[in-house]
Amino acid sequence: MVEISGVHKSFGKQEVLRGIDLTVRAGEVTVVLGPSGSGKSTLLRTINHLEKVDRGTVHVDGELIGYRRRGDTLHELREREVLRQRTAIGFVFQNFHLFPHLTVEENIVEAPVAALGVPVRQARERAKRLLERVGLGEKAGAYPRTLSGGQQQRVAIARALAIEPRLLLFDEPTSALDPELVGEVLDVIRDVASQGATMIVVTHEIGFAREVADTVVFMDEGRIVEQGTPGDVLGRPREERTKGFLSKVL
Ligand code: ADP
Numbered sequence: 001m002v003e004i005s006g007v008h009k010s011f012g013k014q015e016v017l018r019g020i021d022l023t024v025r026a027g028e029v030t031v032v033l034g035p036s037g038s039g040k041s042t043l044l045r046t047i048n049h050l051e052k053v054d055r056g057t058v059h060v061d062g063e064l065i066g067y068r069r070r071g072d073t074l075h076e077l078r079e080r081e082v083l084r085q086r087t088a089i090g091f092v093f094q095n096f097h098l099f100p101h102l103t104v105e106e107n108i109v110e111a112p113v114a115a116l117g118v119p120v121r122q123a124r125e126r127a128k129r130l131l132e133r134v135g136l137g138e139k140a141g142a143y144p145r146t147l148s149g150g151q152q153q154r155v156a157i158a159r160a161l162a163i164e165p166r167l168l169l170f171d172e173p174t175s176a177l178d179p180e181l182v183g184e185v186l187d188v189i190r191d192v193a194s195q196g197a198t199m200i201v202v203t204h205e206i207g208f209a210r211e212v213a214d215t216v217v218f219m220d221e222g223r224i225v226e227q228g229t230p231g232d233v234l235g236r237p238r239e240e241r242t243k244g245f246l247s248k249v250l
């Protein structure tokens with residue numbers, strides 16, 4: 001479902017991604033761990049072309065992201081094409097990024113209607129079902145600011161699901177939450193994973209990784225240092241840097 005190959009990315013002189021290769025199979029959950037500044041967010045953002053890669057390619061469901069190949073050269077796609085590709089990829093951010101001036105339901109209905117042309121009535125019905133699914137059936141008419149962080153993040157997950165994405169990306173979805181609200185959001189993500197979604201989750205929640213991940217990837221300084229099953233990477237890490245990181249977060 002996701003094929004990342006030889007991806008490099010610099011900001012100015014700083015090389016943030018230094019040759020990333022990663023494959024994620026359909027229906028699998030990949031958890032990405034690593035210290036702050038190791039390039040995790042940048043990697044996620046290259047997958048939907050929020051960041052342009054300097055070198056390498058990203059394919060999602062067989063489709064080259066951000067570029068069209070002509071002979072040996074890659075030409076960047078037009079904004080419209082990039083937006084079309086992005087509508088197949090759900091993205092959940094650390095800070096929710098809900099539209100503050102829209103109600104919960106309007107937040108969820110917006111993308112399916114505006115980007116996919118789903119009829120409003122149908123989009124609303126789907127939004128209601130999704131809100132039930134994340135335990136917020138009562139909150140359709142509420143504004144984001146009236147909700148707790150955990151509720152806002154559950155709305156953000158419902159919104160990401162509303163486009164029926166082929167792939168879901170989560171960038172530290174519980175890092176901005178008070179500790180007592182982390183569990184309710186992880187429960188929703190776990191539920192989505194159990195329904196067979198393909199997802200890449202950047203998180204420091206090791207317990208969640210152990211339970212839900214098919215593959216755990218440990219990144220440091222723009223490289224994948226180690227990857228494997230949760231049992232291997234979390235239980236029997238081979239690399240010193242992985243061991244050092246785990247000893248700090250566990
Ligand atoms: P992580 O998510 O693992 O904490 P990031 O991918 O956010 O790491 O950042 C990796 C490095 O790239 C950091 O040093 C960060 O400051 C830098 N960086 C990220 N985005 C930008 C940007 N838009 N412009 C300049 N530097 C950036």
Ligand code: MG
Pocket residue numbers: 040041042171172
């Ligand atoms: Mg980050």
